Ligand SMILES: CSCCC(=O)C(=O)COP(=O)(O)O
């Protein structure tokens with residue numbers, strides 16, 4: 001890989017995030033992918049992104065490549081960009097994301113399947129919602145859109161782009177039976193959004209499995 005401004009640091013950060021995500025149980029098998037926008041001076045390199053099919057437990061900087069706005073590797077590399085690159089590119093274009101993170105946790109996979117007919121998952125009343133940029137109180141509802149899964153990722157990206165343009169989601173979306181996509185203005189914000197959603201999705205899953213545990217009555221009523 002020829003020298004691209006910001007790439008070495010970005011590759012290190014993505015490798016760390018990928019292994020952290022695997023340690024959290026959000027990246028089974030070779031699932032999930034991660035990208036971060038490169039500094040403007042690096043044009044035509046748009047972002048650094050993880051290569052396809054790599055076990056995230058062992059993902060290192062050698063598994064990260066730089067791609068352009070069309071998803072083409074920017075310099076000589078044998079690495080193939082993530083099969084879901086078109087979704088990352090769409091989020092850089094449409095949501096002006098600074099980083100995009102995608103996970104396959106149990107909670108995101110199960111809840112997205114269950115909410116697919118409704119088309120969204122409503123998250124209300126959780127203190128940790130304040131982990132999302134701009135949210136200052138637990139007394140709010142965040143809608144996480146749920147889109148049908150598909151194997152034709154470029155076509156899926158076009159469909160999701162149209163939906164996000166109509167009703168902008170500020171933080172992320174679910175793919176039914178597949179997983180969670182989040183973004184942020186930079187990598188640390190995207191990571192915070194990921195941790196926030198994964199924690200709240202886990203809470204929502206536990207409630208559906210076991211119901212509330214308080215003998216004084218439910219502290220939370222799910223409308224999802
Ligand atoms: C075995 S995971 C199936 C593909 C997927 O959903 C995913 O997140 C990983 O795709 P990539 O091409 O980035 O490895």
Ligand SMILES: [Zn+2]
Pocket residue numbers: 031032033084102104178179
């Ligand atoms: Zn995936």
